[in-house]
Amino acid sequence: MADPAGPEIQRLIQLLARLPGLGPRSARRAALHLIKRRDQLMGPLADALAVANERVVSCSCCGNVDTTDPCTICRDARRDPSIIVVVEDVSDLWALERAGAVPGRYHVLGGVLSALDGIRPEDLAIPRLVERASAPDMREVILALNATVDGQTTAHYLTDALAGLPVKVTRLAHGVPVGGELDYLDEGTLSAAMRQRTTF
Amino acid sequence: MADPAGPEIQRLIQLLARLPGLGPRSARRAALHLIKRRDQLMGPLADALAVANERVVSCSCCGNVDTTDPCTICRDARRDPSIIVVVEDVSDLWALERAGAVPGRYHVLGGVLSALDGIRPEDLAIPRLVERASAPDMREVILALNATVDGQTTAHYLTDALAGLPVKVTRLAHGVPVGGELDYLDEGTLSAAMRQRTTF
Numbered sequence: 001m002a003d004p005a006g007p008e009i010q011r012l013i014q015l016l017a018r019l020p021g022l023g024p025r026s027a028r029r030a031a032l033h034l035i036k037r038r039d040q041l042m043g044p045l046a047d048a049l050a051v052a053n054e055r056v057v058s059c060s061c062c063g064n065v066d067t068t069d070p071c072t073i074c075r076d077a078r079r080d081p082s083i084i085v086v087v088e089d090v091s092d093l094w095a096l097e098r099a100g101a102v103p104g105r106y107h108v109l110g111g112v113l114s115a116l117d118g119i120r121p122e123d124l125a126i127p128r129l130v131e132r133a134s135a136p137d138m139r140e141v142i143l144a145l146n147a148t149v150d151g152q153t154t155a156h157y158l159t160d161a162l163a164g165l166p167v168k169v170t171r172l173a174h175g176v177p178v179g180g181e182l183d184y185l186d187e188g189t190l191s192a193a194m195r196q197r198t199t200f
Numbered sequence: 201m202a203d204p205a206g207p208e209i210q211r212l213i214q215l216l217a218r219l220p221g222l223g224p225r226s227a228r229r230a231a232l233h234l235i236k237r238r239d240q241l242m243g244p245l246a247d248a249l250a251v252a253n254e255r256v257v258s259c260s261c262c263g264n265v266d267t268t269d270p271c272t273i274c275r276d277a278r279r280d281p282s283i284i285v286v287v288e289d290v291s292d293l294w295a296l297e298r299a300g301a302v303p304g305r306y307h308v309l310g311g312v313l314s315a316l317d318g319i320r321p322e323d324l325a326i327p328r329l330v331e332r333a334s335a336p337d338m339r340e341v342i343l344a345l346n347a348t349v350d351g352q353t354t355a356h357y358l359t360d361a362l363a364g365l366p367v368k369v370t371r372l373a374h375g376v377p378v379g380g381e382l383d384y385l386d387e388g389t390l391s392a393a394m395r396q397r398t399t400f
Binding site: 005006008009011012015016018019020021022026028029030031032033034035038041042043044045046048049050051052053055056065066067068072089090091094 | 212215216221226231238244245251256268
């Protein structure tokens with residue numbers, strides 16, 4: 001079987017196939033799409049990747065990714081410095097920022113505890129969280145972890161790790177998603193929503 | 201709503217979202233995936249794109265994409281120069297090459313005729329095909345177009361355009377896909393397979 005595309009195009013396809021959501025077939029389609037839109041897409045994407053590769057750093061304070069260290073959020077003076085929102089991953093940070101729901105700053109754990117995947121407390125940014133939470137004037141640590149088994153295990157572990165400190169440890173409310181229909185929700189969510197009902 | 205990622209990351213996400221198969225959400229996931237795998241993936245992909253952007257050209261003979269002009273296939277002396285396989289797009293050329301099924305060279309039309317999309321014969325590489333097919337010693341033009349309405353309309357148009365020339369015009373066989381189950385095939389395919397049956 002001959003190799004239809006040259007080694008340069010083959011290499012591009014192989015690398016594109018390693019992106020989440022793309023397989024070998026869609027990577028070929030993406031490569032061809034890029035080649036056909038050289039000036040509008042392939043050149044700009046090559047530049048954007050080179051710039052990001054050169055300039056993006058991990059924030060030494062919270063673990064967010066940005067082109068400055070500390071990141072834009074950690075340097076934002078309008079944010080309450082006494083509140084830390086703990087998230088599993090940068091994608092969760094982005095989701096909360098899109099919602100504009102966070103009054104304070106973040107702390108990215110870089111994962112959750114998982115016996116199955118062998119992720120232990122020392123693999124995550126937990127010591128640094130305890131250090132940040134120990135600072136004077138710190139009032140609240142909000143655990144915004146996923147409502148999965150591993151996420152909740154990690155939340156319990158963090159609650160214990162922060163127990164000795166004079167900070168309030170809270171977590172996101174469970175309940176009915178906005179726009180959600182009761183009929184489609186699981187029993188756990190419905191009973192949590194009922195238990196944590198609020199006055200109208 | 202604050203913008204969580206800096207402008208460099210935003211730009212990367214916007215460009216990734218323009219790839220086929222990726223939407224805004226999966227582009228964010230891909231960007232984060234790249235940022236986390238900077239040395240193994242983001243750097244190499246930036247380089248591969250820059251190389252492809254600089255070196256990939258369209259073959260002036262057949263319309264294939266390669267880093268040389270004429271392309272590797274057009275320069276391949278082992279291929280029968282008297283046979284031209286007409287395809288709609290480079291992706292079809294790649295598919296036929298993976299199958300190793302083509303004895304000759306290619307001609308990429310760059311699309312098919314479509315009244316709906318306003319694609320006329322002069323928008324495709326048809327004059328160049330007629331020119332190539334008019335060369336001395338040319339024996340056969342194989343129409344390997346998609347079995348869609350537009351593909352078949354284009355095949356009929358090409359048959360007319362090539363009618364005056366001393367070349368045989370053929371098309372791919374219709375029939376049962378290898379590994380396919382009869383029960384799942386449409387009536388058109390089944391009756392074509394029956395009509396064009398071969399001796400066992």
